[in-house]
Amino acid sequence: MNSHQAFLEILKTSPYKPMKAKIIKTHDYTAHERLLRIVLEDERELGHWPGQFVELSLFGFGEAPISVCSSPTEKGYFDLTVRRVGAVTEALHRLKRGNVLGIRGPYGNGFPLDKMHGNNILIVAGGLGIVPLRALIHYILDKRKDFGEVQILLGCKTPQDVLFNDEIAHWRKRTDIKFSCTVDKADPDWKGNIGLITGLIPGVTLRPQQTYAVVVGPPIMYKFVIAELLKKGIPEQQIVVSLERKMKCGLGKCGACQVRNIYVCQSGPVFTFAELKELEGECHEGECHV
Amino acid sequence: MKYGIISKTDLSRWFDSLKGRGKIYGPKRKENAFVFRPVNEFAEMSLIYIPTILPPKKYYFPQKEFLFKFKIKPFKTSKAIKKFEEFILFGVHTCDIAGIQCMDVVFNEKPADPNYLNRKDKMTIIGIECMDYCDRYANCAAVGTHIYKGGYDIMLTDVGDAYVLHVNSEKGENLVKGKKYIRAMETHDEEKLNRALAEKSNKFHNEFNGTLAEIDQAFADGFFSTVWADVGRRCVGCTNCTAVCPTCYCFDVVDEVSLNLNDGGRYRVWNYCQMDDFARVATGEDFRPGRDSRQRHRYYRKFQYSVRKYNKYFCTGCGRCTRTCMANISLIETVNSLLDERRKR
Numbered sequence: 051m052n053s054h055q056a057f058l059e060i061l062k063t064s065p066y067k068p069m070k071a072k073i074i075k076t077h078d079y080t081a082h083e084r085l086l087r088i089v090l091e092d093e094r095e096l097g098h099w100p101g102q103f104v105e106l107s108l109f110g111f112g113e114a115p116i117s118v119c120s121s122p123t124e125k126g127y128f129d130l131t132v133r134r135v136g137a138v139t140e141a142l143h144r145l146k147r148g149n150v151l152g153i154r155g156p157y158g159n160g161f162p163l164d165k166m167h168g169n170n171i172l173i174v175a176g177g178l179g180i181v182p183l184r185a186l187i188h189y190i191l192d193k194r195k196d197f198g199e200v201q202i203l204l205g206c207k208t209p210q211d212v213l214f215n216d217e218i219a220h221w222r223k224r225t226d227i228k229f230s231c232t233v234d235k236a237d238p239d240w241k242g243n244i245g246l247i248t249g250l251i252p253g254v255t256l257r258p259q260q261t262y263a264v265v266v267g268p269p270i271m272y273k274f275v276i277a278e279l280l281k282k283g284i285p286e287q288q289i290v291v292s293l294e295r296k297m298k299c300g301l302g303k304c305g306a307c308q309v310r311n312i313y314v315c316q317s318g319p320v321f322t323f324a325e326l327k328e329l330e331g332e333c334h335e336g337e338c339h340v
Numbered sequence: 341m342k343y344g345i346i347s348k349t350d351l352s353r354w355f356d357s358l359k360g361r362g363k364i365y366g367p368k369r370k371e372n373a374f375v376f377r378p379v380n381e382f383a384e385m386s387l388i389y390i391p392t393i394l395p396p397k398k399y400y401f402p403q404k405e406f407l408f409k410f411k412i413k414p415f416k417t418s419k420a421i422k423k424f425e426e427f428i429l430f431g432v433h434t435c436d437i438a439g440i441q442c443m444d445v446v447f448n449e450k451p452a453d454p455n456y457l458n459r460k461d462k463m464t465i466i467g468i469e470c471m472d473y474c475d476r477y478a479n480c481a482a483v484g485t486h487i488y489k490g491g492y493d494i495m496l497t498d499v500g501d502a503y504v505l506h507v508n509s510e511k512g513e514n515l516v517k518g519k520k521y522i523r524a525m526e527t528h529d530e531e532k533l534n535r536a537l538a539e540k541s542n543k544f545h546n547e548f549n550g551t552l553a554e555i556d557q558a559f560a561d562g563f564f565s566t567v568w569a570d571v572g573r574r575c576v577g578c579t580n581c582t583a584v585c586p587t588c589y590c591f592d593v594v595d596e597v598s599l600n601l602n603d604g605g606r607y608r609v610w611n612y613c614q615m616d617d618f619a620r621v622a623t624g625e626d627f628r629p630g631r632d633s634r635q636r637h638r639y640y641r642k643f644q645y646s647v648r649k650y651n652k653y654f655c656t657g658c659g660r661c662t663r664t665c666m667a668n669i670s671l672i673e674t675v676n677s678l679l680d681e682r683r684k685r
Contacts, residue, residue: 060452061461066407066593066606070415109410110597110604114622136622150415269625296621298593298611301451305590305613308637309627311645 065301068107068152069094073145074127079213083178084143085119085131090153096128099160100185101292101320105300106130106138107152108145114138115297115315118156119181121188131181131213157300158319161186161264161290170198170256172284174275176205176247176267180213182292183266191227199256200227205247205267209233209240247271251278258283264290276323289323343525344505350521351503352382355430358515361464362426365399367392379430387431390474391658395436395586396429400459401443407455407593407606428464435478435658437467437492438485439586445650446589455608464511467492471540477659479672481544482552485656499536504529547657547672550679558678559644561685563636567677572632574667575614581661581669582612582638587646587654590618613637639674 075087090096096104096118103117114136120129134143145151171190175183190197202221206212212231221229230250232243243250247267263279265272272291279289295307295314302316310329312318346354358364366379367389374389376396409418432440447456469488470480480486488495493512496503504525507513516522525533548555582588592611597604612618614635619628628634646654655671662670 057457061454061458064408064454065451066608067417109412109415109606110595110601112595113593133623139622152415152417268623269627294621294623294625295627296619299591299608301453302449303446303453303589304592304608304611306592306611306618308613308619308645310640311648 066154066299068105068113068154071151071153073147073149073151076145076147079131079215080211082134083131083213084134085129086142086145087120087127087129088151088153089127093126095122095125096153096156098122098128098156098185100163100189101160101182102156102158103182103297103300103319104130104153104155104157105297106132106142107154108138108141109152111138111141113152113298114142115157115300117182117185117292117319119184121185121192123189123192129184131178131184133178155300157297157315159317161292161320162262162322163189166262166264166290167196168198169288170261171200172254172256172261172263172279173200173202174205174247174251174263174265174267174279175203176265176271176275177207177211178213179266179268179271179292180204183264184214184217186264187221191224194226198260201254201256202227202229203247203250203254204229204231205233205250205271206231207234209237246274248274248278251275251282254282259285262288262290266292269294280323286324286327287322291321291323291326292319293321295319342507343529344507344516344522345502345525345529346505346522347502353521354519355382357519358428358430361515362428362462364428364430365396366430376429385431387468389431391433391435391478391660391663393660393664394584395439395658395660396432397439397443397586399427399429400440400463401447401456401589404607404609405455407608409603409605410595412597412602412604424458424462426462426464428466430466431468431496432465432492433470433474433658434467434488434495435480435485435656436586437465437488438483438656439658440465441489441491442587442646442650442652442654442656443589444491445652449650464515465492465494466512466515467495469495469497471498471536472543475659475663477662477670477672478657479547479655479659479675480657482546482548482555483653483655483657485658486540486544497533497536499529499532502529504533548679549676552653554679554682555643555675556647558675558682559640561682562678563640565678565681567674567681568632568636570677571635571669571674572630574669575631575635576667577614577616577631577634578666579612579614580664580666582614583610584660584664585642586656586658586660587642588612613641635669639671643675 070091071088073086074089077085098118103115105113106116107113116130119131132139236244263284297315298304298306300315302313307314364379365376366385367374368377369386374392376392447453493509495506590611591608593608620626642655
């Protein structure tokens with residue numbers, strides 16, 4: 051194909067046009083967070099990588115960037131878990147099984163699984179951070195022998211905020227992973243840890259040089275968790291984070307997700323701490339809260 | 341023909357010959373300012389003008405661009421790309437052509453943008469070279485956009501009683517081909533052109549107190565400079581600077597639904613990093629809080645991020661941001677303050 055033909059090909063399709071998709075299952079985990087199981091038209095696979103996101107479309111309301119929370123090893127569908135927080139997600143919570151919506155993507159780079167293979171994995175999830183990490187956890191559990199020891203730390207505000215509790219019950223029972231959970235504020239029925247997630251890190255027994263730590267949570271959490279991980283001796287290039295930004299177009303154009311000269315939707319949302327330090331400035335100036 | 345000569349008296353005749361080739365947009369006077377508008381007759385235009393309120397960007401990256409039509413029930417999307425029409429931009433300054441070149445890089449970068457590329461494909465650019473400063477707000481000489489460096493189909497240079505036409509594309513060639521009143525440039529014309537350019541180069545000088553290399557270093561070192569706090573204190577957050585910039589391309593994607601509440605369209609509309617909610621996510625986190633950091637972001641997008649990403653300054657020196665600022669924030673002063681501060685350090 052010559053360059054002009056290639057040019058004409060580009061002109062035929064719009065990257066903004068979403069694919070038609072159908073909700074085949076919904077599950078409310080909390081009063082605000084709902085899981086949607088989605089099938090694309092023609093039963094096409096989304097073809098994503100854990101850590102990537104899609105632009106979800108509800109015509110009349112607009113688009114919202116949502117991380118995919120199922121693993122590509124699960125075929126025939128993909129999962130999104132959505133907090134009711136803006137115009138699009140509010141409308142999304144009114145949808146039922148059988149309703150249709152639009153999907154474009156997947157976008158972003160995803161977790162560096164090729165580098166993580168063969169290493170120990172420490173997953174640190176704060177609140178909604180467990181959502182993109184669920185994709186990684188499912189992937190690791192499906193390909194368990196590709197990884198070393200696996201430890202999952204989850205921190206939530208209260209026991210009522212814990213997502214995926216049905217799956218967590220299963221994770222707790224497995225002997226090939228270690229799972230711990232803590233809440234900031236407990237209720238009388240709570241039997242687990244109480245306190246911030248940083249409190250769980252000193253107890254981690256993984257050998258730091260062979261460990262990849264994957265951290266996803268609210269911006270405020272990163273600074274403290276990363277400091278603890280560094281104290282543990284986990285190398286900067288093996289601390290992996292995912293940045294939440296307003297990814298409006300997903301195509302590296304609209305500017306809304308920009309951190310310094312980086313478009314998070316294209317170069318991220320997954321970065322190593324070593325990469326984030328290169329973006330010096332914004333990393334301790336409020337723009338990326340690390 | 342690479343260079344041609346057209347006498348000033350024949351320019352309107354040539355303009356008339358362009359009419360069948362698409363809508364023509366050119367600079368017109370509007371009260372005390374200038375604007376790009378559709379032009380029917382040559383005499384409507386003011387070819388000597390200070391940069392228009394909005395750059396010609398509005399024709400190749402419209403404020404509101406249709407992306408596709410949709411139906412909510414049953415879920416349906418229309419063919420996404422509609423037909424675009426041929427158009428001519430007449431009398432574009434070299435700074436604004438530099439702006440178009442910046443946008444070319446952005447929208448050609450993968451994934452390429454069909455809407456932009458389609459419009460660009462239909463666009464013919466006839467530039468006009470500035471022989472003197474438009475006003476004291478421009479900084480085109482510092483960023484080198486006062487002289488032409490491609491990106492147009494034809495460039496007009498005023499040499500007194502005539503214009504030298506530089507033909508830079510096949511599209512441009514087709515506009516001058518067979519016109520008896522346009523002749524090839526001869527040695528005496530070339531001498532005249534060289535004299536005019538020598539005179540011009542005496543009038544333009546670096547508007548900043550430092551070289552581009554020094555400016556580069558000042559930005560590299562100046563992220564935490566007090567200059568930003570000062571600019572942030574004065575900024576009123578009106579977003580004018582980003583609205584008029586020829587190289588600002590941030591946008592939002594929005595839906596509009598018709599009265600039947602089922603049919604609608606998706607559009608992209610200009611958005612501005614100076615808006616206080618620009619980097620705020622639904623959960624309330626604001627990743628660029630404060631006018632100081634938002635202004636700093638604007639400057640860095642022009643003087644550093646674009647240089648790192650595309651090897652290009654995204655400041656075209658047109659001076660629009662300074663001219664339009666409600667708080668009298670001057671780009672030249674800001675950059676100079678940054679340079680001064682670095683020297684004191």
